[in-house]
């Protein structure tokens with residue numbers, strides 16, 4: 421592993437911590453917390469983060485200016501987590517484009533990528549929340565079907581070390597070779613492959629059939645006979 425590991429009993433958000441301290445921490449540093457009081461998801465939503473056996477952690481990654489294209493990185497992070505859990509005998513792990521991890525058809529984890537510019541490129545903060553134990557749930561925050569992996573009794577320390585190691589290794593590979601190296605592997609976990617979906621953007625809803633992703637990590641959507649590609653942005657995909 422490279423970088424430092426910074427562990428808190430309680431913190432606002434592990435992403436926020438790394439975004440604040442990115443200039444003084446080594447590349448690859450990992451921030452972990454037992455509990456987050458302001459855990460966040462995409463678009464300012466709250467990530468439910470009580471003290472429990474769940475995992476809340478973030479990795480700092482210096483991303484050079486001339487590195488391969490950035491947007492599909494959340495797909496790579498989701499893929500590495502899905503492959504790692506599958507290797508540890510969790511079956512039925514799936515990925516919902518662009519950044520959610522599902523277990524038995526319900527959301528089990530999420531990824532939040534944030535960044536700060538620096539003079540050499542970008543300091544990326546990759547935040548990961550995995551529900552290993554959701555015995556208590558606040559249903560005002562967790563509003564849709566969710567899942568946890570409590571039945572697997574993971575050793576959290578081992579799991580997070582393994583994930584951090586795999587992620588660091590693949591962050592290096594990705595900045596050199598880009599997404600094409602991962603596209604085929606990703607398809608295997610696609611929750612909506614060949615299924616009817618709706619894609620919700622800020623002001624529209626597009627209905628179609630999901631045909632997976634292309635080599636750029638864009639979603640391929642078929643509407644009647646027309647094929648459209650959508651790059652990762654502020655949009656949500658749902659079953660239809």
Ligand code: ATP
Nearest residue numbers: 461462465466467468527562563564565566656657
């Ligand atoms: P998208 O990211 O595509 O817009 P989403 O429905 O997954 O879709 P998010 O804001 O990313 O929305 O995630 C919040 C949803 O994730 C909640 O409604 C809940 O169903 C699910 N979830 C699962 N575990 C948690 C958790 N620990 N904290 C909060 N939400 C959780």
Ligand code: BTN
Nearest residue numbers: 433459460461462530531547549
């Ligand atoms: C999502 O699905 O919307 C993304 C959820 C990301 C949650 C993790 S928990 C660790 C890190 N710190 C945060 O505040 N958020 C991410």
